[in-house]
Amino acid sequence: MKPAITSVVIYVLFNIETCASFGQSAFKTSLSREATFAVKTVKRDISSLGQWAEASKIKISPSASVTSDSGENYGITLDKSTEKYETILSIPKELVLDSEHIRKEWFEHLKPALDNIKSFGLDESTLNFILLVKIIYEQNLGEQSVWCEWIESLPQSFDTGVYMDEVESDCLPPFALALKNFQVQQLEIFEDSFELLKGTPIYVDGVTGDLIKWAFNVVMTRCWRYEQDSDDDDIVRPIAVPFGDMFNHREPPNVMVKDADSFDAVEFVLSEDIEVPEGEERGLYLSYGLTNPHRFLIVFGFCDETMPEVFSQLLFSKPTPELINLGCEDRSRIVYRTADGGVSTSVWDCILYTLLAQVPEEQIEFYTAHIEQNLEKKMTFHKKYALEEALTLRNHVEGTAKEFKDLVTKIDAMDEAERTSHPRLAMIRRHNHFLYRTFDKVRQRIDQRAQAEVQRRNKK
Numbered sequence: 001m002k003p004a005i006t007s008v009v010i011y012v013l014f015n016i017e018t019c020a021s022f023g024q025s026a027f028k029t030s031l032s033r034e035a036t037f038a039v040k041t042v043k044r045d046i047s048s049l050g051q052w053a054e055a056s057k058i059k060i061s062p063s064a065s066v067t068s069d070s071g072e073n074y075g076i077t078l079d080k081s082t083e084k085y086e087t088i089l090s091i092p093k094e095l096v097l098d099s100e101h102i103r104k105e106w107f108e109h110l111k112p113a114l115d116n117i118k119s120f121g122l123d124e125s126t127l128n129f130i131l132l133v134k135i136i137y138e139q140n141l142g143e144q145s146v147w148c149e150w151i152e153s154l155p156q157s158f159d160t161g162v163y164m165d166e167v168e169s170d171c172l173p174p175f176a177l178a179l180k181n182f183q184v185q186q187l188e189i190f191e192d193s194f195e196l197l198k199g200t201p202i203y204v205d206g207v208t209g210d211l212i213k214w215a216f217n218v219v220m221t222r223c224w225r226y227e228q229d230s231d232d233d234d235i236v237r238p239i240a241v242p243f244g245d246m247f248n249h250r251e252p253p254n255v256m257v258k259d260a261d262s263f264d265a266v267e268f269v270l271s272e273d274i275e276v277p278e279g280e281e282r283g284l285y286l287s288y289g290l291t292n293p294h295r296f297l298i299v300f301g302f303c304d305e306t307m308p309e310v311f312s313q314l315l316f317s318k319p320t321p322e323l324i325n326l327g328c329e330d331r332s333r334i335v336y337r338t339a340d341g342g343v344s345t346s347v348w349d350c351i352l353y354t355l356l357a358q359v360p361e362e363q364i365e366f367y368t369a370h371i372e373q374n375l376e377k378k379m380t381f382h383k384k385y386a387l388e389e390a391l392t393l394r395n396h397v398e399g400t401a402k403e404f405k406d407l408v409t410k411i412d413a414m415d416e417a418e419r420t421s422h423p424r425l426a427m428i429r430r431h432n433h434f435l436y437r438t439f440d441k442v443r444q445r446i447d448q449r450a451q452a453e454v455q456r457r458n459k460k
Helices: 049-055 099-119 123-144 148-153 174-195 209-222 293-300 321-326 345-358 360-371 375-384 386-412 416-421 425-458
Strands: 064-070 073-078 087-092 223-227 236-240 255-258 265-270 282-286 309-311 335-337
Touching: 049 148, 073 087, 099 123, 099 174, 099 236, 123 148, 123 174, 123 209, 123 236, 174 209, 174 293, 209 223, 209 236, 209 293, 255 282, 293 425, 321 345, 321 360, 335 345, 335 425, 345 360, 345 375, 345 386, 360 375, 375 386, 386 425
Parallel strands: none
Antiparallel strands: 064 073, 073 282, 087 265, 223 236, 255 265, 309 335
16 A cells, blocks of 8 residues: 655745847938937937947848847847858957956956845845946947947837836736845945946046936846856856847747857857848847746836747745755756646656655655656656645645736726736736636646546546
């Protein structure tokens, strides 16, 4: 007779993610330079970006163009069929804003501000702050800055978490709200830290909170974290690659980045063959990261409803090394499929391993099968405890789906005037509804699994 095993509670915790020659003829849009750079400016000014790129020895494929899909949303497109590994864009390294290089150059001036940020336990955020200071410094130089035209081409407004008002924030699910609050906290600490630069040559007088908020969003939305390729240096640092930041996000991407400290340029290369019918265009995309729609909403300010997988929002309290090895802390593995609600193997493995704590000898046996890659033996355990797994996971999935649905209902209950006066509500609603649909598909799939297992057991 098999030992009794009961469903256990999976504690869900939040872990902050602070973790993306070109001539004028390449532009599909024609803009004037009437609007000078200022945070309050509504429109971006990209009219001189092509000339700047050509003068700066940025190289781009003649088949690629910067286009506007709607309003102020720009991206890079391809108008001719092109083969995999073709270089679309090449940015000389001297144009790259590398936070670690800037830190070394300005360390004497930055130290008090960086120490202040570290005092709040935000060590990983110090390099983001360095980029923020650099962007404000270069913006203040105006036309004397090497990056003047690129800075003028940047968005002047954002829909990220730090711009969300109280009503919009009240419609965020818990994970997104926690990330939004963290972003606000970071911004406030950065503002205070910026004042510690007074008296240094890198301090800019008269900087407003709005300007710091704008620079903060430039860093968060248009930079990415760069992993060293050296075994002697484990620094993961954010960098800004002017012009490379014009690539929008999609999963899966069709562009990849080739870079290393030994390279003379950062290259953006096609990761697949792309067929483009004559007279048409195809968008080119990078991946801004996997599986976490809350991060896209709060950090980047958009909703991606095309994600093939989403993070399950399962995080295990005080995970053991065995659970970690099973994938419990890897958000690219602890996922659900958005198309059909499929649950990843790593989710089921972690759920079962947690349940088997009540049967230690079987827990050891299951984990050993995992280490030995004995899939057949692992499957016997999953079959044996299929109902217990389903019931345990269902509780979390159903509760999470209800949170999303309630927030959608809350927005729908507002009158049109209220929804209009809070412009990010529509995006937040899409985000919540997308996740509700996904988690509800997962619930339905789990119910089918549980019902099938009940029927199987009743036949015995």
